[in-house]
Amino acid sequence: MVITLEPLVVRHTLRVPSPTGPAGQGGVAARQFDTALMSAGFKLSADLLRHLSGLSEGVVVDTAVRTLRTVREMAGDHVRHNVYFVDFPANVPDTADFWMKCVLQALADGTVRDSVLAQLDDGVVDLLTLPSYGTYQHSYDDLLAAHDELLAATGDRTTVLHLGAGLDDEVSALYLALAGSTTPLGEEGLRDLATLAGPCADGPQPAEIPVRENRAVVNRARLEAGSAPLLDTVTDVLRLACALSDGDVSLAEPTRFRSPSRSLRRALLTGLDSVVADAPAKLADVARHREAWKRLGERIHPHDYPELPHAAEVFAVARGERTVRSLDSLAEELLGRADVPGAVKLLKSAPGKLFRSLDRLLREALTQQERDAVVAAAEEVLPEVAGRVVLSVREHLHNRAASSGERRVFVNRSGRAWATADDRALVLPPERERLIAALDAEIGGRLPETARVLVDPDVLDVALPLSGKATAAGLGVLPRGSVSPVDGELLRFFVYWRQTARTTDFDLSALMLGPGYETINWLSYTALSDVEGEHSGDIVDAPEGASEFINLRLGAVRGTFVVPQVNIFAGELFEEVEESFFGFMLREAEQGGRPFEPATVRMKSELRGPGRVALPLAFRRADDGSWQAKWLHLYLRGAPSANRVERNRVTVAMLLRAIAEREYLTVRHLVGLMAGRGTAVSLWDGGTTPIGPVTYIGLERPEGLHPDSRIVTPENLRDLIPA
Known part of the structure; x- marks a missing residue:
């Protein structure tokens, strides 16, 4: 693996891939490295310090240079932070006094004096026209000279860097963790997965890639490495086309498609043809992204491949030459006729859609019999629903106990937020409580069996990362x-x-x-x-x-x-x-x-x-x-x-x-489910580490845990979300 992948490992895992090189007396350089790290709020673990001390000084120095660059960027210390007021936070003036000082300085400046006088005659002065406003009035060195050294305090942050495996193994493990994530990755995670997917295309692959965006990134790497992409819906093909054009694989933003090579055109169309031939009903997904399909068709010319007729059907649907009703439109038609049982029967064929529609179905059910049918259908398909969807619905139902009239907040996948009054009818307590019990039982059954769980109390109120897009x-x-x-x-x-x-x-x-x-x-x-x-x-x-x-x-x-x-x-x-x-x-x-x-x-x-x-x-x-x-x-x-x-x-x-009054599903909830199924759960007070392997869940990894322990920290908290 190329050394440029090492920073990804450090950022995502807080592990330094085990440096290789000749043995030597690197102890002095290792301690100097540790001291330099401490100035940035980081520190070497005992194992990592010991390992580095047994290597040559040159290897230690090279490792230090690379790692310091990475951690300083992580903390925001890779740039110079100057301020307008050199003594800040001391001697910050009153706002009006400061503005008046800027005006007086401008009046003493012959190049802008007339302009400022004219503005004063009008009664309003534009601060941006004053030479001394809004730009640094001193150098960064002047700033350093104006401040004393930081006095160390026990409350200062110390982030420990641990010793990792070899670089190849660490890169492969990180790739498998990102590609196989059960929840969508954030922008940085998806970008890093794309960086890793190419070098890892010929290595071990995750048994399953449940998130479609991740699959698109991996599919691009597979295609470029000469392997067949993993495709089972027409939208998988569209996402792959977006990835090949460096576009948005989430399909939230339009992609400017490039004209691919003939081999890539054939690969995309062959994949489409195979998906539709195996399941013609999947053509119903085309209308959801009709415009993107039409733009893609202009680039890959499906009419040039008469031997792939099923692929051509996709673009016929996109152009409106053929009509295929989607599941959503059929469900809307049934609900428009107040046929809740019919909608439930239809949506059972798509368990995820049924779960996302539960609130509406329960509100629109007119009788107890219909409400019972909705809950029974949910219980029946529950084992087929993704873990993050089950948890999302569990959180939603918990917050539906409040009376209507409260504020309802909407946040899209990019973090854009808006709020409005919540005028929905209540989900009645019997159905809500029955569903919550079923969801908790299902999630509890999916959690991995482990002999002992050790929990840092400070992590209990951390919200479950049901989507990486909810975290910067x-x-x-x-x-x-x-x-x-x-x-x-x-x-x-x-x-x-x-x-x-x-x-x-x-x-x-x-x-x-x-x-x-x-x-x-x-x-x-x-x-x-x-x-x-x-x-x-x-x-x-x-x-x-x-x-x-x-x-x-x-x-x-x-x-x-x-x-x-x-x-x-x-x-x-x-x-x-x-x-x-x-x-x-x-x-x-x-x-x-x-x-x-x-x-x-x-x-x-x-x-x-x-x-x-x-x-x-x-x-x-x-x-x-x-x-x-x-x-x-x-x-x-x-x-x-x-x-x-x-x-x-x-x-x-x-x-x-x-946001403040909404109750989010947290680590505390999953820990409670673990304890409820008989797992030995104990809170860790930071004292003596246990003997033998444990599952540790906390904000930071403590030193001294058994090497076979499973470690869950914010860096890989998504691993708690069951498939």
């Missing part, structure tokens, strides 16, 4: 709906962005809300300081990259919620900039240090979603005064320009209420 890529990031404790006196948010081509202005803000989600106040470029904390100053152009920070004293926060957000004021979108990420740090009051210190970074996530307002997470004060983070991973559409916290605070409060 990054360090210390948890799935949407997760709750995690926040320990520290100072909470500091940060955002970094680097524009691609156009002047781009991101604005970091923090909205403080009361217990009823009412606005208390905010910190932003329009409110640089308040009793809660300080804003580092507005940067409005980022050709070389720019950072903004907000420093909060948690003990001084008024209200119950703190909602950090990133607003696009002008320029490129989150998906257009060269790079952008958000995170937060926790510090003790007297630690000092630079505005950005990687050892204090608790979370760093990529900002790559749609919309112009990002809401990564929110913080809530508990009744006992402690603070917790609630993970959101949401994006709002926002305005075309000039997005500000003042303008979106009502929408943010409404969405936060919907």
